[in-house]
Amino acid sequence: MAEKRTSKVTITEVAKLAGVSTATAGRVLGGYGYTSEDNKERVRASAEKLGYRPNLLARSLITGKTKTIGVVAGDIQSPFYASILRGIADVARAQGFGVLLTNSDELLERELEAVQLLLEKQIDGLIIAPCDIYDSAHLHAAVRAGCPIVQIDRIVNGLAGDSVTVDNRAASRNCISQLLAAGHHRIGMIAELERWASGNVETFLDRVLDSSLDPATLFPSWQRLFGYIEAHAAAGIPIDRDLIGRVGAYSAEAAKTRTMALLSRPDRPTALFTVDGLTSAVAMDAITALNLRIPDDLSLICFDDLDWMTFIKPGITAVAQPLTAMGEAAAQLMLARIKGDDGPMQHLSLEPTFAQRGSVAAPMFATTA
């Protein structure tokens, strides 16, 4: 029945009780090398009797492998990261790996500390949603130090690590195109351009339009704005820059204020495109507060599919990222690297699905063309 007494049963004691050397005991318990059936039995019995549990620390110290993968999420409380983490944890567990979790809150300083802690704990690999895609010396250093990295959602420019993302630009373009096709010419959007160098929407718009911007090197939120602009350009419809509300990253209050302002204008947009789970919730909040009807007063498409979008009145049309699949893919890539795969970097782009529901209609009083 294996009753353990004082927790510290080492392989030495098992060996002693079995009447063999620690090496032999280690071989059968660790499952490596050859041992006679006879001794196997004896050692297993002793281990069982003493309630022996291997100390993975000691094993890791010598093998150099911890069978642990580190994860740096932005905020595990958000459904976005929670789902991704679920995927990661599932495949990790299936392979006997542990998951060491940290939050960065999208703060570079915090990410730095997190990565350092994980590295010191000797994780075999790092899965991370990097805060800063332009200058992440600590990640380059980690890779150089031999720690494989799989990036999620965002890609650090020039980092030698795999990645799992979705094509944000295409998905966004698709959403906006649908709205345009439905007859909407005034589509509101709350954009996040916090770290955009020149600081304003104007310059971003210009750079997209004169094709001097490589979408692959941008933050997801920027890529979504990129798609918004492209869709307008493709349809030959001018953009009213006042409909693009600019807002700092991940601030609910700011987004709320901005959205309320946008939807309160006398010439308010006839459609709204939200760029992530946070803005979607904020938008619904504002829409409810302003007593706007969907889709009569306002059409709506959201990036990221949340549970309530299925049952909230007419149903909210949304782009659904395959979050758990992304987590699974990331973990799979990671495990392959850990097992020694040193092939070229892989940049997986998973296909989001488009959940067509009831939040899009032709704008009121609009001629469809």
Add this chain to the structure above:
Amino acid sequence: MAEKRTSKVTITEVAKLAGVSTATAGRVLGGYGYTSEDNKERVRASAEKLGYRPNLLARSLITGKTKTIGVVAGDIQSPFYASILRGIADVARAQGFGVLLTNSDELLERELEAVQLLLEKQIDGLIIAPCDIYDSAHLHAAVRAGCPIVQIDRIVNGLAGDSVTVDNRAASRNCISQLLAAGHHRIGMIAELERWASGNVETFLDRVLDSSLDPATLFPSWQRLFGYIEAHAAAGIPIDRDLIGRVGAYSAEAAKTRTMALLSRPDRPTALFTVDGLTSAVAMDAITALNLRIPDDLSLICFDDLDWMTFIKPGITAVAQPLTAMGEAAAQLMLARIKGDDGPMQHLSLEPTFAQRGSVAAPMFATTA
């Protein structure tokens, strides 16, 4: 600038470069024992120059402390566990602790494996939402082996571990009382009694009414049904057992079927009480599908407050558990134990808040009293 080259910079190399012994280097780098200012400087400089990072495995092996706490959640993808984990991770990080995460999916077998893995990785303590509150030998064994345990949401009978919960029975009783006070005499509820020995609602009801059941020894979902029964008893209103839909644990489809059935009856309830986040979402789904208006056709109170409850039409009245606070409290209890607190077991019961919104009204055609 501390450029590391090949990852393995050990304390020995730092010591060598600083011209001191590994012992001295260890003292300044590890921050223990005495060292002259002179040597401190020199060692730090060498460490910096070589890009030295301590190997926490080696340290842990000898100190017996990993500064890591293990967490077994039911399903990290649910907002419930995600929020709790957020709280845990925050206080852990603040104290320099890591968090090793696993999911049990409420499966005992999986929980067993998880606990074993965590223990072998030598976590300093375990925070867990136990699947089985009646027979958890592995948890008793863990405690006996010296691993402190903090339980969340549920309490294993007789386990020597702290706990953080809410008073489910009182909260539930309060909700039902409000509905009864509003004039509802037919209140539907989807109950989960999967592991209830005798297997049916009848016997549970009987045991509550003849006071032969200690609520402290029950699963949260049972406690919530307990409160439902008590509230009815207190108001002197008989319970129509057909309004208590029994369902297996954590199955969305089953809950959906059951809820649809309940709400489709010709004599359907005038109010509904959902017992957790899953049933709430399922209920809303069903309500939308059946085109029932809240609160006109059906009053609703939900256990667990979800983001959409604020902006979904009239606003859904709900009981909000202080989830992140629960996580924080659990982590705090854990850290205290790790620091050596061997006082009596603590069973924290945090106060849920009641979010009064617009989903409760008097039943149609009902005389109020």
Add this chain to the structure above:
DNA sequence: TTGTAGGCGTTATCAC
């Protein structure tokens, strides 16, 4: 097939 000896990178225990 088995045992002996050495070491993984730290910290702990002593003398000095």
Add this chain to the structure above:
DNA sequence: GTGATAACGCCTACAA
């Protein structure tokens, strides 16, 4: 204050 030296628990030679 400091430096040998012995742990920590396990694995990996290598020799037997």
